[in-house]
Amino acid sequence: MLTIKAEQLGKKYRKEWIFRRVDLTLTAGTSYTFVGPNGSGKSTLLQLLTGNLPISEGKITYTLNGTVLESERWFRQVSIAAPYLELVEELTLDELLVFHQTFKPFKAGLTSEAVAERLLLSHARHKEIKFFSSGMKQRVKLGLAFFSDAPVVILDEPTSNLDRQGAAWYHEQVRQLTPDQLLLIGSNQPEEYDFCPNVLDVMQWK
Numbered sequence: 614m615l616t617i618k619a620e621q622l623g624k625k626y627r628k629e630w631i632f633r634r635v636d637l638t639l640t641a642g643t644s645y646t647f648v649g650p651n652g653s654g655k656s657t658l659l660q661l662l663t664g665n666l667p668i669s670e671g672k673i674t675y676t677l678n679g680t681v682l683e684s685e686r687w688f689r690q691v692s693i694a695a696p697y698l699e700l701v702e703e704l705t706l707d708e709l710l711v712f713h714q715t716f717k718p719f720k721a722g723l724t725s726e727a728v729a730e731r732l733l734l735s736h737a738r739h740k741e742i743k744f745f746s747s748g749m750k751q752r753v754k755l756g757l758a759f760f761s762d763a764p765v766v767i768l769d770e771p772t773s774n775l776d777r778q779g780a781a782w783y784h785e786q787v788r789q790l791t792p793d794q795l796l797l798i799g800s801n802q803p804e805e806y807d808f809c810p811n812v813l814d815v816m817q818w819k
């Protein structure tokens with residue numbers, strides 16, 4: 614069982630505190646959504662939880678089956694899709710899927726071909742990412758997070774640029790997450806977290 618525990622967590626940029634005194638325990642087997650208006654700190658909090666951004670005060674402890682994970686091991690547990698994480702535009706989809714697996718393997722039994730199919734992008738395997746539409750790129754970003762062999766899936770603004778069919782596809786992938794996985798979402802679109810039992814407003818930590 615994987616757990617993230619944040620204690621008295623705070624982040625400031627220069628002299629401005631974005632949030633303070635965040636106490637949270639996040640446990641695998643469910644999902645949590647951080648909500649709040651634009652600029653309230655959802656992305657910042659998710660990035661702190663991934664370990665991608667230095668914290669200003671407090672601490673975060675990652676535990677897997679009772680063992681505290683050091684950051685090296687923690688990074689391998691996380692896969693993330695976010696607007697600020699760009700795809701390598703010069704690669705074709707096939708090349709990107711192969712490249713991705715050099716640092717993050719897909720779930721057992723998933724080949725690049727199978728992933729392209731599950732992305733509904735088999736027809737675009739040989740097209741460079743730079744020629745993808747914004748919705749196709751978003752599906753690729755989400756797919757890399759969903760199909761990687763990682764217990765923690767972090768999605769910031771998951772349905773941005775997705776049409777109705779893409780949003781249905783996103784919900785279908787969420788349903789297929791396994792009980793040992795933890796899903797964290799940053800959102801202000803209710804329809805992208807309507808299934809989520811734990812909705813946390815970051816404004817409470819201002």
Ligand SMILES: Nc1ncnc2c1ncn2[C@@H]1O[C@H](COP(=O)(O)OP(=O)(O)OP(=O)(O)O)[C@@H](O)[C@H]1O
Pocket residue numbers: 626627631649650651652653654655656657658799801
């Ligand atoms: N690198 C940075 N340097 C200075 N300030 C920053 C930096 N990154 C974010 N901020 C500030 O931190 C605050 C929170 O930003 P963040 O992107 O986390 O908000 P958000 O809730 O995800 O917003 P949105 O809904 O618009 O995506 C904002 O005031 C933003 O200007």
